Amino acid sequence: MWFYRSARDSVLPFILRRFLSAVPTLFLIVTISFFLIRVAPGGPFDLEQPLEAKVMENLMRIYNLDRPLIEQYGLYLWHLAQGDFGPSFYFRDFTIGELFMQGLPVSITLGALALLVAVLVGGTLGTIAAFRQNSAIDYLVTGFAAMGLTIPNFVVAPVFQIVFGLMLAMLPIGGWNDGAVRNIILPVIVLALPQIAVVARMIRASMIEALRSNHIRTLRSLGLPTSTVVSHALRGASLPVVSYLGPAAAALLTGSVVVETIFALPGIGRYFVEGALNRDYTLVMGTVVLVAVFVMFFNLLVDILYALIDPRVRYE
Amino acid sequence: MSSWFKRMAIAAAATVAFTGMAAAQVVYNRGNDADPETLDPHKTSTTYESHILRDMLEGLMIYDAAGKVIPGVAEKHEISDDGVTYRFTLRQNAKWSNGDPVKASDFVFSLRRIMDPATGAKYANILYPIKNAEKINKSQGSKPEDLGVKAVDDRTLEITLERPTPYFLELLTHQTGLPVHQASVQRHNADFVKPGNYVSNGAYVLKEFVPNSQIRLEKNTNFHDAQNVKIDAVVFQPQKDLAATARRFEAGELHSTSDFPADQTKSLRQRLGDQVHTSPRLGLYYISLNTTKENLKDPRVRQALSMVIDRELIAEQVWGGTMLPAYSIVPPGIGNYKEPATADFKTMSPIEREDKAKELLKQAGYGPGKPLKVQLRYNSSDNNKNTVVQVADDWKRIGVETAFINTDAKTHFAVLRDTNDYEAARAGWIGDYSDPQNFLFLLESDNKGFNYAKYNNPAFDALMKKAADEKNLDKRADILKEAEAMLMKDMPYIPVLFYGNNNLVSNKLQGWVDNVTGAHPTRFMSIKQ
Numbered sequence: 059m060w061f062y063r064s065a066r067d068s069v070l071p072f073i074l075r076r077f078l079s080a081v082p083t084l085f086l087i088v089t090i091s092f093f094l095i096r097v098a099p100g101g102p103f104d105l106e107q108p109l110e111a112k113v114m115e116n117l118m119r120i121y122n123l124d125r126p127l128i129e130q131y132g133l134y135l136w137h138l139a140q141g142d143f144g145p146s147f148y149f150r151d152f153t154i155g156e157l158f159m160q161g162l163p164v165s166i167t168l169g170a171l172a173l174l175v176a177v178l179v180g181g182t183l184g185t186i187a188a189f190r191q192n193s194a195i196d197y198l199v200t201g202f203a204a205m206g207l208t209i210p211n212f213v214v215a216p217v218f219q220i221v222f223g224l225m226l227a228m229l230p231i232g233g234w235n236d237g238a239v240r241n242i243i244l245p246v247i248v249l250a251l252p253q254i255a256v257v258a259r260m261i262r263a264s265m266i267e268a269l270r271s272n273h274i275r276t277l278r279s280l281g282l283p284t285s286t287v288v289s290h291a292l293r294g295a296s297l298p299v300v301s302y303l304g305p306a307a308a309a310l311l312t313g314s315v316v317v318e319t320i321f322a323l324p325g326i327g328r329y330f331v332e333g334a335l336n337r338d339y340t341l342v343m344g345t346v347v348l349v350a351v352f353v354m355f356f357n358l359l360v361d362i363l364y365a366l367i368d369p370r371v372r373y374e
Numbered sequence: 375m376s377s378w379f380k381r382m383a384i385a386a387a388a389t390v391a392f393t394g395m396a397a398a399q400v401v402y403n404r405g406n407d408a409d410p411e412t413l414d415p416h417k418t419s420t421t422y423e424s425h426i427l428r429d430m431l432e433g434l435m436i437y438d439a440a441g442k443v444i445p446g447v448a449e450k451h452e453i454s455d456d457g458v459t460y461r462f463t464l465r466q467n468a469k470w471s472n473g474d475p476v477k478a479s480d481f482v483f484s485l486r487r488i489m490d491p492a493t494g495a496k497y498a499n500i501l502y503p504i505k506n507a508e509k510i511n512k513s514q515g516s517k518p519e520d521l522g523v524k525a526v527d528d529r530t531l532e533i534t535l536e537r538p539t540p541y542f543l544e545l546l547t548h549q550t551g552l553p554v555h556q557a558s559v560q561r562h563n564a565d566f567v568k569p570g571n572y573v574s575n576g577a578y579v580l581k582e583f584v585p586n587s588q589i590r591l592e593k594n595t596n597f598h599d600a601q602n603v604k605i606d607a608v609v610f611q612p613q614k615d616l617a618a619t620a621r622r623f624e625a626g627e628l629h630s631t632s633d634f635p636a637d638q639t640k641s642l643r644q645r646l647g648d649q650v651h652t653s654p655r656l657g658l659y660y661i662s663l664n665t666t667k668e669n670l671k672d673p674r675v676r677q678a679l680s681m682v683i684d685r686e687l688i689a690e691q692v693w694g695g696t697m698l699p700a701y702s703i704v705p706p707g708i709g710n711y712k713e714p715a716t717a718d719f720k721t722m723s724p725i726e727r728e729d730k731a732k733e734l735l736k737q738a739g740y741g742p743g744k745p746l747k748v749q750l751r752y753n754s755s756d757n758n759k760n761t762v763v764q765v766a767d768d769w770k771r772i773g774v775e776t777a778f779i780n781t782d783a784k785t786h787f788a789v790l791r792d793t794n795d796y797e798a799a800r801a802g803w804i805g806d807y808s809d810p811q812n813f814l815f816l817l818e819s820d821n822k823g824f825n826y827a828k829y830n831n832p833a834f835d836a837l838m839k840k841a842a843d844e845k846n847l848d849k850r851a852d853i854l855k856e857a858e859a860m861l862m863k864d865m866p867y868i869p870v871l872f873y874g875n876n877n878l879v880s881n882k883l884q885g886w887v888d889n890v891t892g893a894h895p896t897r898f899m900s901i902k903q
Contacts, residue, residue, distance in 0.1 A: 099784070103496070104784055104787065104791075109496055110499065112511065112513045113494055116492055117494040151583065152585060160584055161585070161586070219618065223621060230627060231621050231622045231625045232618055232619075232622050233587075233588075234587050320615050320618045322586075322587070322612075322613075323586070323587070325586070337784055
């Protein structure tokens with residue numbers, strides 16, 4: 059009930075305020091990264107093979123790189139304000155917008171599934187461990203969580219490829235294949251594993267705390283079924299997880315360089331690194347803007363969720 | 375029947391028909407080094423782009439399965455006695471994928487287009503032997519219409535050169551010499567390269583391009599030799615992670631790859647047997663020495679640094695035998711040449727070399743009291759790092775102290791080319807055509823872009839010019855060898871390794887022939903089901 063009561067007078071202005079404050083933040087990010095990438099030596103058209111001066115001149119003119127930097131910056135902002143990220147300097151047959159249109163759905167699909175798996179599996183494991191504190195199951199979960207956090211994905215991914223792709227020959231090793239379920243199982247698991255570990259650890263810790271709190275002890279003493287106890291305890295225990303998941307979701311949904319590279323997936327995670335290495339200025343800028351927008355959006359979402367879960371939080 | 379129901383019925387029927395067709399299709403899953411920057415042949419410059427373009431477009435001359443130059447669109451050619459005019463007769467049945475005939479005027483349009491500075495072609499200089507090409511491309515008072523290329527009639531093309539060029543026919547196999555369809559270029563501008571717009575005259579047409587995923591080509595039914603093309607579709611897949619690519623090959627997801635991880639050569643051979651292919655390639659992996667730097671301007675110092683490098687060890691241990699030791703600038707097996715001029719220390723034992731190198735350094739004024747210090751740059755990659763560490767190890771044996779600087783490739787080559795701010799650096803060169811000139815020209819003093827060593831030897835330049843004017847191929851080869859011998863004395867570049875072609879090739883894939891050009895046109899291959 060509280061949400062509906064307060065919705066009219068506080069949520070909407072809150073969101074609006076946050077959107078307005080996002081604009082200068084984004085502007086700062088764009089400005090800093092625009093000039094930073096230009097500091098790196100070499101340009102988008104530098105190959106081992108040098109270009110004829112005239113050809114280089116023409117290329118620079120076609121892409122407006124011959125103008126003063128400040129003018130290029132102005133032009134970029136002007137186009138960006140209209141939602142145009144410009145042409146790619148490396149993928150010369152595509153605009154940045156086209157690259158994102160093709161790559162973003164792939165990254166979002168993988169990231170969202172990984173997030174879902176992480177919350178469901180990690181949440182369940184953490185809750186079980188908390189209820190059976192210091193039991194064999196608890197040690198198993200905490201041990202697994204430690205492993206999930208410490209073994210990097212560039213180790214897990216090849217091992218999975220060898221075990222499930224080569225030895226058992228159950229799943230394809232790589233490729234997107236239009237998002238076929240068989241093709242995304244391994245990448246989703248690899249993406250989800252470290253998140254499962256984090257979520258399990260956090261839920262376990264906060265659940266243990268919640269189970270000791272007065273209101274839960276009261277519930278338990280009244281002999282209410284475990285499901286009721288869990289649902290009440292989870293509400294409080296999920297708060298730290300929610301605040302962790304905001305930035306984590308932004309990171310997952312914008313793709314992972316390692317997973318996309320090893321599994322040969324056409325997501326946008328690789329563009330960040332490739333764009334920088336190729337001096338594909340517009341691609342780097344595009345990914346920076348995209349990631350920034352995702353981070354800001356999810357932080358906002360977390361704040362709203364926070365108030366949903368915990369009525370003590372006010373929109374201020 | 376309601377129109378909705380009708381539409382659904384048609385869609386269902388089409389789906390059934392399509393999947394039935396797809397099942398019967400022979401598809402070649404082909405690993406490729408990277409995604410192309412563009413599929414506009416005139417704007418490309420790399421070998422991984424050439425693999426795709428070679429399947430889509432047919433030039434006047436082409437490579438066959440073994441990398442030999444054979445007639446493409448031009449069924450025959452005549453060369454004038456002075457070696458300057460080439461007259462090509464085009465095939466009568468050469469067609470574009472939309473059914474248009476391939477005309478001589480298409481080649482006139484295409485060659486003018488690549489030379490036009492407005493196109494922004496990165497690799498136009500390959501075709502500078504054509505009359506006025508360089509002047510047009512560099513805007514030195516010539517217009518594209520002045521290019522020495524003329525359509526005598528629809529089926530006869532005449533190309534005039536600046537001077538006799540013995541490797542000109544092979545140049546025409548390069549992606550820069552491929553034709554584009556004039557009408558669609560003019561209609562769609564830059565978008566003519568999109569699937570659906572792309573009109574090509576080769577064995578395949580573009581169906582799909584998803585960056586970081588795949589480029590799908592399907593058989594061109596209008597191709598003049600379509601009845602002999604056995605593979606229905608080629609799917610090029612960029613291989614960013616070589617180890618993962620090797621696993622995909624092993625699982626049967628790829629029929630061939632264009633590389634494999636050198637450090638896994640041994641285990642790959644054990645598991646895959648003769649599906650692991652390595653063969654020599656026209657490419658040199660070298661260390662450039664900046665001859666203008668105080669510590670490296672003495673040829674004796676450069677000779678000593680070169681002499682003491684254990685090339686066999688690097689080739690075997692670092693590169694798993696996928697590269698070959700190099701003792702000359704020009705790789706063996708190149709066309710229009712004899713045996714390359716090798717460094718004279720090739721036959722010396724390691725101990726002799728070490729003693730000789732120490733002596734040379736001593737003569738140059740370096741020794742235990744005053745050790746030679748060298749800064750060695752390289753662009754980051756595991757094998758580059760392992761290579762330069764081994765080189766520094768060898769140099770240490772003669773008392774040379776090495777400091778490393780490593781950067782990403784863009785920075786690395788920008789520093790080598792545009793600045794004088796380096797001492798020694800690793801670099802590489804892959805030949806564009808099978809001729810010694812394509813390697814030796816790197817060190818001509820006016821080659822501002824490639825002469826990283828800033829080598830300036832008028833005698834060498836004079837020999838290169840003399841070779842360019844020599845019409846007798848035998849004599850030309852002798853002159854070029856003399857020039858190479860000069861380089862092996864002065865040692866501005868230290869040849870370390872010759873590149874190899876490294877491929878994983880499935881036993882199911884028939885018609886793959888290892889060759890020095892690394893060209894493997896899909897139209898000559900087939901897949902055993």
